[in-house]
Structure formats: C-alpha cells, structure tokens
Amino acid sequence: MKHEYPRLFIGGDWVEAASCDVNVVTGAATEQPIGRTPLGTPTDIDAAVRAARRAFDTPGWSDLTPADRADTLDRFAAALLARGDVIAPLVSSENGMPISRSIAANVKSPAAALTYYANLARTLPLEEERPSFTGGVTRVRREPVGVVGAIVPWNYPVMLAMMKIAPALAAGCTVVLKPAVETALDANVLAEAAAAAGLPAGVLNVVPGGREASQALVAHPDVGKIAFTGSTPVGRDIAQVCGRLLRPVTLELGGKSAAVVLEDADLASTAAGLATASFPNNGQTCYASTRILAPRSRYAETLEAVTETARSLVVGDPLDPATDIGPVVSARQRESIEGYLAQGRAAGARITTGGARPSHLDRGWYLEPTVFGDVSNDMVIAREEIFGPVVVVIPYADDRDAVRLANDSDFGLAGSVWSADVERANAVARRISTGSVGVNGYALDLASPFGGYKDSGLGRELGPEGLAAYFQLKSVFQPNH
Incomplete structure (x- = not known):
C-alpha cells in the first residue's frame, strides 16, 4: 500500500x-x-x-x-x-x-x-x-x-x-x-x-x-x-x-439547510448556483442546501431547472478534474442513503432524476445525484440529514410561508436565499433561524463566525x-x- x-x-x-x-x-x-x-x-x-x-x-x-x-x-x-x-x-x-x-x-x-x-x-x-x-x-x-x-x-x-x-x-x-x-x-x-x-x-x-x-x-x-x-x-x-x-x-x-428560491429569482443562474450550494462534496457537507423551497406559482419550472442541473453533473473518478460527483465515503454510507431513497418513494415523493447507482461505474460507492419532487416538509427525507447527493424540492405559498418552512426544522446550520432583489433576499435571510445564510450563493467565510442554532x-x-x-x-x- x-x-x-x-x-x-x-x-x-x-x-x-x-x-x-x-x-x-x-x-x-x-x-x-x-x-x-x-x-x-x-x-x-x-x-x-x-x-x-x-x-x-x-x-x-x-x-x-x-x-x-x-x-x-x-x-x-x-x-x-x-x-x-x-x-x-x-x-x-x-x-x-x-x-x-x-x-x-x-x-x-x-x-x-x-x-x-x-x-x-x-x-x-x-x-x-x-x-x-x-x-x-x-x-x-x-x-x-x-x-x-x-x-x-x-x-x-x-x-x-x-x-x-x-x-x-x-x-x-x-x-x-x-x-x-x-x-x-x-x-x-x-x-x-x-x-x-x-x-x-x-x-x-x-x-x-x-x-x-x-x-x-x-x-x-x-x-x-x-x-x-x-x-x-x-x-x-x-x-x-x-x-x-x-x-x-x-x-x-448536523444540518438540513433550506435554499429559499423567491418568485423573482432567475432560475437558470439559481439552478447553476444550487449545483454548488446543494451538492458540494457529493452531498457529504453539513451546510448543504438540501431542502429547496420553491414558490407554488413557479414550482414546476423550479423543479425542472433543479432536475436538469442535477442531471448535468458529471459522476466519475474523484481524481478527474472534470468530475462533479464522486463516490460517497463507504458502502455503509451508500446503504444509508439508499434507505432514505426508499423511504422517500414510500412516502409518495417522486424522483425526477437519479435514485440509483450509475450503470457505467461497476466499482466504487457511487450514487447518481437525485432530486425528489412532490415533497412535503413533514417527510423523513425533508427532516433528516441524508448526507449524500440528494435534494428535495418543497412548495411554499409566499415569503412568510417560505420562512416558516425554512424554520420548521430541528436543525439550523446554514441556508441560502435566491432572488433578483438583493434587499428582499436579505430581508428573508434575516428571518431564517440558522447560523449562516448565503444570498445568491453560499460559502464559508474565514473571517466570520460559523456554527448552528438548535440541533x-x-x-x-x-x-x-x-x-x-x-x-x-x-x-x-x-x-x-
């Protein structure tokens, strides 16, 4: 060795x-x-x-x-x-x-x-x-x-x-x-x-x-x-x-952070940003925005944009610079994630992309990046930390409802807000009970405190x-x- x-x-x-x-x-x-x-x-x-x-x-x-x-x-x-x-x-x-x-x-x-x-x-x-x-x-x-x-x-x-x-x-x-x-x-x-x-x-x-x-x-x-x-x-x-x-x-x-997509968000740039905010390190990231909250008026197109982004991620050898999604850390971790996929299906959520092991890779603990639609915030896949390349898309009625859903979690580590109006996004960010929030993106800042609320x-x-x-x-x- x-x-x-x-x-x-x-x-x-x-x-x-x-x-x-x-x-x-x-x-x-x-x-x-x-x-x-x-x-x-x-x-x-x-x-x-x-x-x-x-x-x-x-x-x-x-x-x-x-x-x-x-x-x-x-x-x-x-x-x-x-x-x-x-x-x-x-x-x-x-x-x-x-x-x-x-x-x-x-x-x-x-x-x-x-x-x-x-x-x-x-x-x-x-x-x-x-x-x-x-x-x-x-x-x-x-x-x-x-x-x-x-x-x-x-x-x-x-x-x-x-x-x-x-x-x-x-x-x-x-x-x-x-x-x-x-x-x-x-x-x-x-x-x-x-x-x-x-x-x-x-x-x-x-x-x-x-x-x-x-x-x-x-x-x-x-x-x-x-x-x-x-x-x-x-x-x-x-x-x-x-x-x-x-x-x-x-x-x-742990975390189960929310990405709040406001009605005025540009979906193309938002979905591209969520590739980094929601799937970093194959989803093995405590601060990942894995609950994507979408306005009901734009739910279908938001779900489609997130689905297409996840589908476009390159799954492969982690040592290849072209790879976006590598394997998860262990067989046990993959089995845990697959257990959540089964629970999501059983609860009535719909997988729009992913949900399986990639067919072109016969070795390594790989899973396809997965998006669940038709998710309610009380489902297990919306409440527990999956720690893999899996996101859920949840509808909300208005900004107040989006904040309510974002805060309806045992966790409060991170999150993100996506909007064409930065002032509006910041107003929403201030109301989310979490340790850090990104506006139109998310990254750790060495010079700023990082940590969580609640669990x-x-x-x-x-x-x-x-x-x-x-x-x-x-x-x-x-x-x-």
Missing part, C-alpha cells in the same frame, strides 16, 4: 502504538486498500494528552509571544501548501471528494486559516485595562484554555481539523487531534507538515481512532476544551460529558469568535492608593 504509517505522531515523534490493531483505509472509488495506520486506543490518547500537557505547562509554546507563534503558523501554512500535491488527491481517494474541491478544501483553505489566525494573533491584545467601578483599574487577560481535544469527521478532514488547530495554536493552546478512521492518512501528512514547520514537540499530536479513543479524549482530566464536528447524536453525548465536567466545548453538528450545535468557529473560544478570561484588580 502506498500510504503506510506504522506509528502515531505523539510528543513530536513517531511512536509505537499501544495496540497492534491496524486501521486500513479503503479508497471510495476503488474499494481497495490505499493505506493504513495504527488504530489508536485510550492508552494512546492518554500518552498524547500527557505530551500536549507537558508542551503547554513547561516554558515553551504558551509562553511564546503571539508574534512568535504567528511566525510558526505561517511556516505551517507554507509546509501544508508544499504538500498539496499529496494531500488533495489523498483525501479524494479516501472519501470521494472531487479533486477540484479537494485542492481548495484540503490545501488552500486550511493554509489560509493558519495565515488568518497568525495575523489575528499578531494584532489581538492579550491584556487590556478597564477603569474599575470601585476605583482603580482592572486588567482583563486572555489566557489559553490548555490542551484542546479536536475530534473531526471524514467529509472535510483537513479543513475541519484546521478550523480547530489554527485558532487553538494561535491562542497558545496545544492540541490532540483525533481524526476519523476513514481519513486517517491525510491527518498524518498534516502531522508531517507541522513537524516541518518547527512546531515544538507535543504542541500537535495525532491519534486516529474510533469511539473508545474519542470517549477517552473527551473525558480526560488534563483536557481543557473539546472541539467537535460530527453528527448531532454524538454531539449530544459529548455535551453531556463536558457538562458534567464543566468543560468548555464547541459543537458543529446544529453550540458555539462558533472561524472569525475572531473562533479564536475567542480558545481563551479563558482573568480579571486582575488593582485599587487606587
């Missing part, structure tokens, strides 16, 4: 794992092994946390000036970019992400996040004086929370890791990264980049593992904060543990708010004499 990692990156070195268990990573398009890593255990997690704690407690990373840490983050960004030719195709092989998206999502954007937080660290004061109401002054200090346990999923493995690593390191924290087993290989390339950038030993540790490793990290007594991206049920379990321990936690969870999570990542999450505040009072 091409990508062999027989050891774990802990304490600045590649060390033997506590167990002989091996994690074999299988290619989503080939169904063949592409590499392997050790399968981390709670013992390995303990070793990684202790290494991170030593790196935090001893004079070193947390004692550097913000400018010195920022310089290291800049070198980390450069080392990541230098490995782009390895990382981007590796992630595409692991989880099926089309290479055109992987270059941006797993190389350029993570490097940009490091640079962004490096620049923010250089300008953010760690201490400020405030006049005290009792006389004298109070110095308010920002201090790093300590060891951060970062647990990330397989769909955007490098970027989601860096949304935690970059602000944590900028704040002076140290990190134990627990990547998903499906995308454990790229996490080791990330570790190689960190070492090449000169991160001190123990500042970043990488332990791939399953549920037991995650549970050990969440509950470890030397961890100061947990940052998790993943499913809502797992997020609830993590929140319960962190609540009992009174441990800070950031949770970026979509707690806290925010990205922007200055993402850095603030890795500080604790101390007030030092000094009276007048």
Whole structure:
C-alpha cells in the first residue's frame, strides 16, 4: 500500500502504538486498500494528552509571544501548501471528494486559516485595562484554555481539523487531534507538515481512532476544551460529558439547510448556483442546501431547472478534474442513503432524476445525484440529514410561508436565499433561524463566525469568535492608593 504509517505522531515523534490493531483505509472509488495506520486506543490518547500537557505547562509554546507563534503558523501554512500535491488527491481517494474541491478544501483553505489566525494573533491584545467601578483599574487577560481535544469527521478532514488547530495554536493552546478512521492518512501528512514547520514537540499530536479513543479524549482530566464536528447524536453525548465536567466545548453538528428560491429569482443562474450550494462534496457537507423551497406559482419550472442541473453533473473518478460527483465515503454510507431513497418513494415523493447507482461505474460507492419532487416538509427525507447527493424540492405559498418552512426544522446550520432583489433576499435571510445564510450563493467565510442554532450545535468557529473560544478570561484588580 502506498500510504503506510506504522506509528502515531505523539510528543513530536513517531511512536509505537499501544495496540497492534491496524486501521486500513479503503479508497471510495476503488474499494481497495490505499493505506493504513495504527488504530489508536485510550492508552494512546492518554500518552498524547500527557505530551500536549507537558508542551503547554513547561516554558515553551504558551509562553511564546503571539508574534512568535504567528511566525510558526505561517511556516505551517507554507509546509501544508508544499504538500498539496499529496494531500488533495489523498483525501479524494479516501472519501470521494472531487479533486477540484479537494485542492481548495484540503490545501488552500486550511493554509489560509493558519495565515488568518497568525495575523489575528499578531494584532489581538492579550491584556487590556478597564477603569474599575470601585476605583482603580482592572486588567482583563486572555489566557489559553490548555490542551484542546479536536475530534473531526471524514467529509472535510483537513479543513475541519484546521478550523480547530489554527485558532487553538494561535491562542497558545496545544492540541490532540483525533481524526476519523476513514481519513486517517491525510491527518498524518498534516502531522508531517507541522513537524516541518518547527512546531515544538507535543504542541500537535495525532491519534486516529474510533469511539473508545474519542470517549477517552473527551473525558480526560488534563483536557481543557473539546472541539467537535460530527453528527448531532454524538454531539449530544459529548455535551453531556463536558457538562458534567464543566468543560468548555464547541459543537458543529448536523444540518438540513433550506435554499429559499423567491418568485423573482432567475432560475437558470439559481439552478447553476444550487449545483454548488446543494451538492458540494457529493452531498457529504453539513451546510448543504438540501431542502429547496420553491414558490407554488413557479414550482414546476423550479423543479425542472433543479432536475436538469442535477442531471448535468458529471459522476466519475474523484481524481478527474472534470468530475462533479464522486463516490460517497463507504458502502455503509451508500446503504444509508439508499434507505432514505426508499423511504422517500414510500412516502409518495417522486424522483425526477437519479435514485440509483450509475450503470457505467461497476466499482466504487457511487450514487447518481437525485432530486425528489412532490415533497412535503413533514417527510423523513425533508427532516433528516441524508448526507449524500440528494435534494428535495418543497412548495411554499409566499415569503412568510417560505420562512416558516425554512424554520420548521430541528436543525439550523446554514441556508441560502435566491432572488433578483438583493434587499428582499436579505430581508428573508434575516428571518431564517440558522447560523449562516448565503444570498445568491453560499460559502464559508474565514473571517466570520460559523456554527448552528438548535440541533446544529453550540458555539462558533472561524472569525475572531473562533479564536475567542480558545481563551479563558482573568480579571486582575488593582485599587487606587
């Protein structure tokens, strides 16, 4: 196999794992092994946390000036970019992400996040004086929370890791990264980049593992904060543990976001935009606008436009730059999606395109991009996160009804509004109960907070708010004499 990692990156070195268990990573398009890593255990997690704690407690990373840490983050960004030719195709092989998206999502954007937080660290004061109401002054200090346990999923493995690593390191924290087993290989390339950038030993540790490793990290007594991206049920379990321990936690969870197509929208440009907003990364995207709300007066033509757009997407090898839709990450994930397709049909929804495995591909976990029409918002396919290339088109009566339907969801992560009138679109966007909304498009903004309402999570990542999450505040009072 091409990508062999027989050891774990802990304490600045590649060390033997506590167990002989091996994690074999299988290619989503080939169904063949592409590499392997050790399968981390709670013992390995303990070793990684202790290494991170030593790196935090001893004079070193947390004692550097913000400018010195920022310089290291800049070198980390450069080392990541230098490995782009390895990382981007590796992630595409692991989880099926089309290479055109992987270059941006797993190389350029993570490097940009490091640079962004490096620049923010250089300008953010760690201490400020405030006049005290009792006389004298109070110095308010920002201090790093300590060891951060970062647990990330397989769909955007490098970027989601860096949304935690970059602000944590900028704040002076140290990190134990627990990547998903499906995308454990790229996490080791990330570790190689960190070492090449000169991160001190123990500042970043990488332990791939399953549920037991995650549970050990969440509950470890030397961890100061947990940052998790993943499913809502797992997020609830993590929140319960962190609540009992009174441990800070950031949770970026599931979504079932609405794309509100207003009556005056240009359907050609809207449908083209929905190709990106609704089907990113083969639908394996938490913020994807998978509920498309269309006005009744234009429902048939909206459904037709969305159907034609989905039908035009090229399904194929994720390493081919011409591919729009690659395979989903695993056989189990495809089976889960196919279960939702069956539920949709049974509920009376109508598939207008897709709904099957592509006939021209006999290997790989592929599914055709699928559009459901005649959907009501109470159907399972309209309420649960499918996490595949499947969208539903739901009719609404007027703008007020569109907002009602958009908000009639357990989730509130993202969404989009499409209109020829930007002011009208923004007025609708303000009424949608969700963490972020795009107008005539959707994209994450590194400089703005990202996170969810309701079952979509707690806290925010990205922007200055993402850095603030890795500080604790101390007030030092000094009276007048």
